[in-house]
Amino acid sequence: MFTDDQKLTEKQKGILAAATELFAEKGYAATSTSEIAKKAGVAEGTIFRHYKTKKELLLSVVSPVMVKVLAPIIKRDLNKVLDQEFETYQEFIRAMIENRIEFVQSNLPLIRILIQELPFHSDLKEQFIEHIGKEVLGRFRQIVKHYQAKGQIIDMHPDTIIRMTGASILSYIVPRYVLIPEANWNDEEEIDRIIHILSTGIATG
Amino acid sequence: MFTDDQKLTEKQKGILAAATELFAEKGYAATSTSEIAKKAGVAEGTIFRHYKTKKELLLSVVSPVMVKVLAPIIKRDLNKVLDQEFETYQEFIRAMIENRIEFVQSNLPLIRILIQELPFHSDLKEQFIEHIGKEVLGRFRQIVKHYQAKGQIIDMHPDTIIRMTGASILSYIVPRYVLIPEANWNDEEEIDRIIHILSTGIATG
Amino acid sequence: MFTDDQKLTEKQKGILAAATELFAEKGYAATSTSEIAKKAGVAEGTIFRHYKTKKELLLSVVSPVMVKVLAPIIKRDLNKVLDQEFETYQEFIRAMIENRIEFVQSNLPLIRILIQELPFHSDLKEQFIEHIGKEVLGRFRQIVKHYQAKGQIIDMHPDTIIRMTGASILSYIVPRYVLIPEANWNDEEEIDRIIHILSTGIATG
């Protein structure tokens, strides 16, 4: 996760890796800095040389997700859409899922931590809303309107469309990577199904 | 929340209410028993007279959700369906949402705690999977198959149908009650939209 | 020192006594709460049940001095002066020294702590200035002016008189109780000498 970040020393990478694993497993509040130190193979004091407080360590663990996972969604994919690279909304969604899925998978612990801790840290929450709630949502609204204007998706409040799209994706991601990753998953087929239902619904004829 | 439970003394109700509020706000690990005692207006020792450990207090707070919220879903609604009370899957879903939504709303703190703490307590997790994961899922599979047999919903793996249905519901519940409850929500209309999309999809024509 | 304070539990008295001794011996910053606990024969946590922070413990140790030592100086003696109980300034000074000297002696550790820590704690300093710098000094000015008006002491700025008087007293107190208490001291005689020099100076003829 942090292995390719060249600005970090070996010790720092170890600390971040240990913290990530423990925060994901036990939660931030229930993880002690001494545990992190032991797992990282450093002295406890070393943690505090690099991160002034335990909270700062949490932010250092979690903020890359915001930057690395979410920023690309905004910048790359949105431009592709407006550059007409995707004929349909469905293609756009499929590309987004496929493109990001591996990334999400390898950063899953970070994302889990982010989601789990979000309700308890108002600063994290604000940072998140600032980055995601406003920017990402805004861009997605544009995209939805773009395809509505093209007559490809129904004329409904964009937020509802977005929520349903997001929920559909999560209906695959969460069981696939969080709840029962050990099951046999045929990724391509599952994505097909989701997009199919999202497009034409579950009702017959 | 606990006011109508007649087996509990006044003190116990106060403790449970205080614990619920604090666990929901700060998380289990970050809430101290002394805070709970202060908020409940009892002495610290009193908590431990009723609940052997802090963990047991968490279980006492959280287990009613499993019993009161989830068990009825299974038992009542399933029977209704199988008793043919609902002509269509959509009607079933709508009834389920409407029936439960107020209940969910007033028990939201408990549900938040359950969801937030689930990943960190393997005993809770097992209990949940045992009671909900298996039983509820099993019953829902029956329901889906029931409507598929009636030819009302498409012939797709029931789990995918269930996941999409659940996700659709959450796409409304989560923003409505957790993320931005302060927005103006027109419940009936939103539920209509969700069921509409779930039925016929977002694609035009 | 704290044995006669009836509002304090035995443990609290022990903690205050231990803290006093150690603060006096090693200074506030160099004394650890674990040392205090050990010396007081209590668990470290017990200290923090009675005093929220180490700083509050310092204040609890030191503030009685302000109240018990200095307040009486102001209230009792000043009134005596104005009630004409003392014919001369010298008699007033002598009474003040003799009256207070035993008290000072038994509270010496507290006074040492107060003086030693005063420069490092701006809150203590402010509190001290508020209680002493203003009130005590103001009252002493009145006293000096009182005896100047009676024509008993020379017409010089009261502050200089006060400083010289205080310095004279300290020139006995400090060596007597702080620097070399082990020497043979004839208290009455020494006080006589000081008052003599203060009255008529060291010059001959």
Place this chain on the structure above:
Amino acid sequence: MFTDDQKLTEKQKGILAAATELFAEKGYAATSTSEIAKKAGVAEGTIFRHYKTKKELLLSVVSPVMVKVLAPIIKRDLNKVLDQEFETYQEFIRAMIENRIEFVQSNLPLIRILIQELPFHSDLKEQFIEHIGKEVLGRFRQIVKHYQAKGQIIDMHPDTIIRMTGASILSYIVPRYVLIPEANWNDEEEIDRIIHILSTGIATG
């Protein structure tokens, strides 16, 4: 303070200056070596290259006071007195105050540290008593006896005279430079007053 000491490197001077300032402001025990390093603009390790321990740094800061401030008092002034340069004890005192006062002023932080830390470091205390307590006191006794023999000051135990003289000086120095340096001080006049009182007392007629 240390700028003119040619045996010290620039870094050492910086360290000593920073240490002096911080020790005076917060006390020895409450000052961290990292603070000193930061204020001196050097790395933490550099401090320990020059001073084996923090304690040695304190001694290096404080010992010049003993050597530079107190030794001269003894050697120079005593000789002057015994060489009959001063007609009266009063003139001697005046010369001593005026001569030293600027020096004291510019070395005030060092003197503050010395006084504040003396009670807590038995080695410092012993060193002080050995060098000052005995030597200085002994020489002063000679001086007092010298003027007593000349019939200029009253026949009282020299130690009492010395203590009163010292106290008188401090009654000016301490308020002037430590307690309220911001007030308007007329140095010459104040010194006059002190010597006047010391000579003829505060009593009228």
Place this chain on the structure above:
DNA sequence: CATGAATGAGGCTTCATTCAT
């Protein structure tokens, strides 16, 4: 010589839990 990352002991403080009243 100077650096600053690393250390681990120890600092202050909080916590869940116990128990005499």
Place this chain on the structure above:
DNA sequence: GATGAATGAAGCCTCATTCAT
């Protein structure tokens, strides 16, 4: 049954000191 003082382990963090670079 209820209390809250007492506990001591553990938590987060700071510190003086060392050492490879």
